[in-house]
Amino acid sequence: MPAAIELKGVTKNFGMAEIIRGVDLAIPQGERHAIIGPNGAGKSTLFNLVTGKYELTSGEIRLNGETISGLQPFEINRRGLSRSFQITNIFHNMTVFENVRCGLLWSMGYKYSFWTPVNTQKKLRARAEELLEQINLADRRNVVAGVLTYAEQRALEIAITIAGGASVIMLDEPTAGMSRSETSAMVDLIRTVTEGKTLVVVEHDLGVVFDLADKISVLVYGEIIESGLPDAVRASDRVQEAYLGTTHEIEH
Amino acid sequence: MSTVAPSEAARKGPVNWALLLPWLAAIVFLAVMPLIFASNSALTIMNQMAITIVFALAYNMLLGQGGMLSFGHAVYMGLGGFFCVHLMGYVENYEWQIPTPILPIFGGLFGLIFAIVIGLFSTRRAGTVFAMISLGVGELVAACSLIVVAFFGGEEGVSGDRTMGPTVFGFDFAQKIEVYYLTAIWLVISALAMFFFSRTPVGRLANAVRDNPERAEFVGYSARFVRYYSFCASGFFAGIAGGLFAINFEILTEENLNLVTSGSVLLVTFLGGIGFFVGPIIGAIVFTLLQTVMSLYTDIWQLYLGGLFVLTVMFFPRGLAGLLFMHWRPHQLGKLGTLVVPYARMFVPGAVMILGFAGFLETAFHARHAAQGNEVMKLFKFEFLQYDSHSALPWILFVAMMVAGAYGCRRLAPGLKAAWDEANTARSA
Numbered sequence: 001m002p003a004a005i006e007l008k009g010v011t012k013n014f015g016m017a018e019i020i021r022g023v024d025l026a027i028p029q030g031e032r033h034a035i036i037g038p039n040g041a042g043k044s045t046l047f048n049l050v051t052g053k054y055e056l057t058s059g060e061i062r063l064n065g066e067t068i069s070g071l072q073p074f075e076i077n078r079r080g081l082s083r084s085f086q087i088t089n090i091f092h093n094m095t096v097f098e099n100v101r102c103g104l105l106w107s108m109g110y111k112y113s114f115w116t117p118v119n120t121q122k123k124l125r126a127r128a129e130e131l132l133e134q135i136n137l138a139d140r141r142n143v144v145a146g147v148l149t150y151a152e153q154r155a156l157e158i159a160i161t162i163a164g165g166a167s168v169i170m171l172d173e174p175t176a177g178m179s180r181s182e183t184s185a186m187v188d189l190i191r192t193v194t195e196g197k198t199l200v201v202v203e204h205d206l207g208v209v210f211d212l213a214d215k216i217s218v219l220v221y222g223e224i225i226e227s228g229l230p231d232a233v234r235a236s237d238r239v240q241e242a243y244l245g246t247t248h249e250i251e252h
Numbered sequence: 253m254s255t256v257a258p259s260e261a262a263r264k265g266p267v268n269w270a271l272l273l274p275w276l277a278a279i280v281f282l283a284v285m286p287l288i289f290a291s292n293s294a295l296t297i298m299n300q301m302a303i304t305i306v307f308a309l310a311y312n313m314l315l316g317q318g319g320m321l322s323f324g325h326a327v328y329m330g331l332g333g334f335f336c337v338h339l340m341g342y343v344e345n346y347e348w349q350i351p352t353p354i355l356p357i358f359g360g361l362f363g364l365i366f367a368i369v370i371g372l373f374s375t376r377r378a379g380t381v382f383a384m385i386s387l388g389v390g391e392l393v394a395a396c397s398l399i400v401v402a403f404f405g406g407e408e409g410v411s412g413d414r415t416m417g418p419t420v421f422g423f424d425f426a427q428k429i430e431v432y433y434l435t436a437i438w439l440v441i442s443a444l445a446m447f448f449f450s451r452t453p454v455g456r457l458a459n460a461v462r463d464n465p466e467r468a469e470f471v472g473y474s475a476r477f478v479r480y481y482s483f484c485a486s487g488f489f490a491g492i493a494g495g496l497f498a499i500n501f502e503i504l505t506e507e508n509l510n511l512v513t514s515g516s517v518l519l520v521t522f523l524g525g526i527g528f529f530v531g532p533i534i535g536a537i538v539f540t541l542l543q544t545v546m547s548l549y550t551d552i553w554q555l556y557l558g559g560l561f562v563l564t565v566m567f568f569p570r571g572l573a574g575l576l577f578m579h580w581r582p583h584q585l586g587k588l589g590t591l592v593v594p595y596a597r598m599f600v601p602g603a604v605m606i607l608g609f610a611g612f613l614e615t616a617f618h619a620r621h622a623a624q625g626n627e628v629m630k631l632f633k634f635e636f637l638q639y640d641s642h643s644a645l646p647w648i649l650f651v652a653m654m655v656a657g658a659y660g661c662r663r664l665a666p667g668l669k670a671a672w673d674e675a676n677t678a679r680s681a
Contacts, residue, residue: 051470053466072469072474073466073469073470074468074469074470074472074473074474074475077469077470077471077472078472082470082471083470085466085467089464089466089467089470090464090467091459091460091463091464091467091468092463092464093459093462093463093527094459094460094463098456098459101456102456102457102460102468102471103471105453105456105457105471105472105473106471106472106473107472110453111453112453112454112473112477112478112481113452113453113454114449114452114453114454114455114481114485115452116452116453117448117451117452118451118452118453118455118456119451160467160471161470163471164471164472
């Protein structure tokens with residue numbers, strides 16, 4: 001089976017600045033993979049390269065064995081990769097229910113239809129309700145998404161992200177700015193909804209990372225300096241030095 | 253107090269009455285209006301209104317639904333209209349068998365064809381880029397209308413005769429009333445179609461792309477394609493409005509596709525409220541009424557319209573429809589009645605201030621622009637409001653009205669705000 005995501009010699013320059021400097025990474029199907037690294041290491045840039053928001057300077061990215069570098073974000077999404085954003089990215093002026101429904105439309109085959117009335121589609125509706133139940137927002141279904149609390153908006157974004165049934169889910173700092181209890185609820189949610197899927201997550205909260213990830217890659221100055229099982233990564237001197245600037249034990 | 257929205261409650265029945273009733277009411281309303289206002293001038297105003305409604309609804313598919321600010325949408329209405337006038341000419345001269353009632357569909361198709369071509373490059377980006385391209389295309393087509401005389405007829409435009417087509421059920425559309433019903437039927441069809449469009453996957457995604465194009469791309473949709481669809485649909489319905497215009501007025505000129513017309517549809521739509529489907533309808537009705545009625549009484553009606561627009565944008569960015577829907581919550585709480593008295597109280601100084609201001613402007617306009625020696629003016633053309641615009645008394649009076657009105661408004665404003673807050677609070681709280 002081909003890897004879910006495979007990066008080969010990926011580089012990205014912004015003008016003269018080399019942000020990503022040759023990343024090789026293969027994430028097998030079904031793995032929960034976390035990417036960590038200090039601020040400015042290029043984690044979000046790497047995300048944006050994989051999801052088609054930025055163009056590669058060189059290298060190749062494959063999704064389930066198929067080259068996706070050079071494709072538009074919506075084309076990559078249709079091939080089974082979905083993502084969330086570091087800054088909450090939802091449809092602010094639409095209701096919670098409609099947000100989730102929009103996430104479903106393409107994958108349920110509606111495409112650019114301008115003749116199907118969406119409100120009468122029973123299956124579509126049922127699936128949207130199901131997702132709302134899953135993220136505990138069923139009773140907020142008719143609320144305009146922009147007025148939800150921050151944690152609720154993050155949960156909604158997760159629902160939009162997984163709605164299309166993508167096999168590879170990429171989450172960019174899903175618990176950033178959350179309280180401890182909100183974070184643990186979010187981790188549980190992520191674990192449930194990505195069951196059986198490939199998950200790639202960028203996260204600052206190392207507690208979340210070690211809790212959630214099967215494998216961890218450490219990105220420093222655009223290069224992956226370590227990739228492996230959580231325990232191995234935690235034990236690595238290189239990681240400790242690069243990531244914390246000291247050799248103290250990484251806090252769990 | 254139930255918090256379930258009516259549409260939600262109604263959806264459970266076999267027929268969604270909350271959705272159906274406004275449409276039925278509108279149809280009945282359209283049917284009986286000419287029985288109440290039967291004069292030819294009233295019919296003309298109502299036709300004008302209906303055409304503006306179709307055009308503004310089409311425009312709002314871009315602005316409100318799709319988040320695309322166009323400064324050149326008159327192009328599609330105008331081109332549709334010109335095409336229809338030419339078709340009328342062919343019907344007259346070559347006996348083409350096109351019945352007048354179906355002419356608007358050809359106007360729509362012509363608008364659509366141009367939208368398909370222009371949208372290809374203009375919808376690549378939303379925001380400023382789209383707005384600038386629309387402005388450029390608008391200017392370009394308006395300039396062409398004076399250059400390509402064969403199609404646009406130069407300065408005098410192109411005229412036709414709607415009565416030359418084959419009669420339909422014995423109607424030849426020589427009567428204004430026949431044209432009214434023809435326009436009304438097209439209004440209902442187009443409004444229904446546009447409403448329906450907003451509830452299809454592409455219609456929903458138009459909203460999504462407006463809110464957040466990046467997110468829309470990551471649910472599998474090309475933001476550009478979604479914009480393109482909305483743009484084409486909008487061009488089609490604008491073309492229908494053009495066809496209706498052609499049937500009603502039997503003449504199209506450069507005025508129908510220039511930037512002034514493009515600007516006024518933006519004004520109409522914004523005035524009514526871009527966030528609501530009924531917004532453009534309300535805007536078109538109010539705008540047409542103000543335009544036709546005010547122009548009977550004053551020469552500077554455009555100034556008032558401009559003032560109204562600025563005030564709306566500043567104080568009620570959600571437009572007149574937004575203003576109406578603000579009252580939904582007090583209504584739900586059963587407290588709408590408590591607002592009547594504060595409103596009535598506010599109305600008095602408000603009206604005094606506005607009238608004072610209008611009087612001041614009218615007098616200034618007369619004093620400055622009336623012919624030499626013609627110093628007696630009739631305010632708002634009323635015989636009993638005659639006075640000398642060069643004497644001091646009216647000026648003093650109007651300034652006094654403005655000051656007194658403004659003072660009154662200021663005094664009453666806190667009370668109104670308190671009443672408003674009270675009306676929006678549940679009783680138990």
